[in-house]
Amino acid sequence: MRVSLIGSIDRDLNSTYEQFVPVAPRLPLDSQVNPLDEAKLATRYSFSNYSLAVEELTFYSQQSLLDELAAANTPQQKDQLFLSIDALRQATRRSLAVDTQRPIELSQAELERLINSPDGRLTLNRSVAVAANVQPTLMRLLVLLVPFQAPELTVGEPAKLQDPATAVGLRLVYVGRNLSTVQHLLDQLKNVMLLLFGVGLVTAGTGAYALAGQALQPLRRVQRAAERIGGQNLTDRVPVPTTGDEVESLARALNAMLGRLEGSFEAQRRFTSDASHELRTPVTAISGHAGYLLRRTNPTGQQAESLRIIQSESARLTNLIASLLQLARSDSGALVLSRQPILAALFLSDITRELAPLAQAQQTTLTAVGEDVTFEGDPDRLKQVMINLVSNALKAGAQTITLRSAQVAGEVRLSVQDNGPGIPADQLERLFDRFYRLEDSRSRDQGGAGLGLSIARGIVDAHGGRIWLESESGQGTTAHVQLPIGNVPVLDEDDVP
Numbered sequence: 176m177r178v179s180l181i182g183s184i185d186r187d188l189n190s191t192y193e194q195f196v197p198v199a200p201r202l203p204l205d206s207q208v209n210p211l212d213e214a215k216l217a218t219r220y221s222f223s224n225y226s227l228a229v230e231e232l233t234f235y236s237q238q239s240l241l242d243e244l245a246a247a248n249t250p251q252q253k254d255q256l257f258l259s260i261d262a263l264r265q266a267t268r269r270s271l272a273v274d275t276q277r278p279i280e281l282s283q284a285e286l287e288r289l290i291n292s293p294d295g296r297l298t299l300n301r302s303v304a305v306a307a308n309v310q311p312t313l314m315r316l317l318v319l320l321v322p323f324q325a326p327e328l329t330v331g332e333p334a335k336l337q338d339p340a341t342a343v344g345l346r347l348v349y350v351g352r353n354l355s356t357v358q359h360l361l362d363q364l365k366n367v368m369l370l371l372f373g374v375g376l377v378t379a380g381t382g383a384y385a386l387a388g389q390a391l392q393p394l395r396r397v398q399r400a401a402e403r404i405g406g407q408n409l410t411d412r413v414p415v416p417t418t419g420d421e422v423e424s425l426a427r428a429l430n431a432m433l434g435r436l437e438g439s440f441e442a443q444r445r446f447t448s449d450a451s452h453e454l455r456t457p458v459t460a461i462s463g464h465a466g467y468l469l470r471r472t473n474p475t476g477q478q479a480e481s482l483r484i485i486q487s488e489s490a491r492l493t494n495l496i497a498s499l500l501q502l503a504r505s506d507s508g509a510l511v512l513s514r515q516p517i518l519a520a521l522f523l524s525d526i527t528r529e530l531a532p533l534a535q536a537q538q539t540t541l542t543a544v545g546e547d548v549t550f551e552g553d554p555d556r557l558k559q560v561m562i563n564l565v566s567n568a569l570k571a572g573a574q575t576i577t578l579r580s581a582q583v584a585g586e587v588r589l590s591v592q593d594n595g596p597g598i599p600a601d602q603l604e605r606l607f608d609r610f611y612r613l614e615d616s617r618s619r620d621q622g623g624a625g626l627g628l629s630i631a632r633g634i635v636d637a638h639g640g641r642i643w644l645e646s647e648s649g650q651g652t653t654a655h656v657q658l659p660i661g662n663v664p665v666l667d668e669d670d671v672p
């Protein structure tokens with residue numbers, strides 16, 4: 176933009192130069208200028224937007240100047256040449272809209288460039304003072320070096336002029352045009368473009384955001400559905416948008432993958448369930464036969480010991496099979512809950528009463544405290560959860576175990592706190608994996624199968640609650656079970672006995 180504007184100014188300077196050349200000789204010399212000079216005023220009217228000047232280097236042609244420049248070998252000789260040129264310029268200067276006290280100056284280098292240029296022209300940006308007491312303004316300046324043959328213009332050293340008719344000389348013509356309007360225009364244009372760019376950017380950004388939001392809507396629906404699907408509801412599928420694009424293919428691929436996962440989960444669950452069923456009868460038979468041999472025959476002391484081991488290991492296997500069956504059932508979503516209102520405090524004290532003999536056997540203090548919150552749940556299943564938590568604490572060797580109930584954020588929280596050895600933080604979640612136990616409890620005889628916590632999680636999940644462990648090594652462990660209150664009938668004060 177700037178380049179094309181400057182190009183058009185340069186073209187304009189050229190045409191002004193052509194109009195100015197015939198007028199130039201009529202302008203008075205700067206040294207004789209009268210501010211009210213009529214010729215000058217009339218010319219100013221024709222060239223109102225320009226600063227113009229003309230200087231004459233009589234007896235010089237471009238070639239002779241070039242020769243003299245080439246002959247000036249030392250800097251002093253060069254200075255001498257330019258001094259004489261400057262004297263001629265000053266004596267012959269005629270100008271219009273240039274302060275006579277501050278004429279347009281050209282440096283030695285610029286003059287040299289001009290003389291050396293093949294077409295005798297030079298274009299510069301230069302500050303020019305257009306009148307006395309006025310700040311110089313930035314101008315685009317065209318300087319031309321043109322030969323002329325006009326005896327009436329020859330001034331300077333007329334004594335040397337033998338034949339005025341053959342007088343030759345070089346004219347230095349300056350045509351300047353104010354750049355401030357162009358600069359102003361460019362500044363305005365820049366502001367407009369910046370504004371347009373800003374508006375365009377904001378509009379494009381908002382449009383792109385809105386379009387992207389709309390385009391991503393089906394993907395978000397698929398994402399939300401995929402996030403809801405877990406082991407418990409593998410039969411669900413993500414919605415398939417009929418967009419005919421990659422999102423639709425992605426949803427179809429996800430559904431196909433869910434189908435395959437469901438198939439392999441189902442096969443695994445069926446295997447566990449079938450294997451447990453098949454194992455139940457032989458294990459019961461082994462245990463029964465061992466009992467029969469103990470009761471009805473007279474085994475030696477060592478034989479009786481082996482039979483008792485067979486009996487206790489069969490009992491462990493029976494428990495394990497029952498646990499596996501229950502896990503298989505909760506995996507398939509077939510865990511049926513029989514919900515009824517439960518009084519938390521009463522529920523916990525029942526459990527302590529039931530487990531008191533076990534606790535006493537290892538000198539552990541087992542107590543129940545807390546608020547009496549009523550909530551809805553399956554008491555048998557939840558008892559199974561709590562018994563596993565208490566038996567875990569007992570197995571860990573806790574000396575005190577406290578069962579607590581409290582109402583937290585509209586839910587009931589049942590906790591089992593012990594002062595056992597605690598659990599390392601990185602193991603807390605892993606203990607809910609099937610068959611996962613801490614290293615030391617694997618080596619202990621009383622260690623279980625490692626299924627209790629996963630069964631507990633299955634039961635708590637079926638209640639719509641959550642179960643987690645909090646522990647610090649050496650500081651004991653607290654297991655929390657938090658359940659929704661559910662639909663419990665509001666008791667009238669009169670109903671309370």
Ligand SMILES: Nc1ncnc2c1ncn2[C@@H]1O[C@H](COP(=O)(O)OP(=O)(O)OP(=O)(O)O)[C@@H](O)[C@H]1O
Pocket residue numbers: 498563567568570571593595596597598606607611612613614616617622623624625626627628629652
């Ligand atoms: N309160 C606790 N303190 C220390 N370790 C614990 C505690 N509760 C659980 N654990 C660790 O977590 C493991 C897993 O517990 P989980 O109840 O799942 O299995 P288990 O008790 O070993 O066997 P199961 O319950 O199937 O008879 C335990 O073996 C034990 O190492």
Ligand SMILES: [Mg+2]
Pocket residue numbers: 563564566567623626627628
């Ligand atoms: Mg356990």
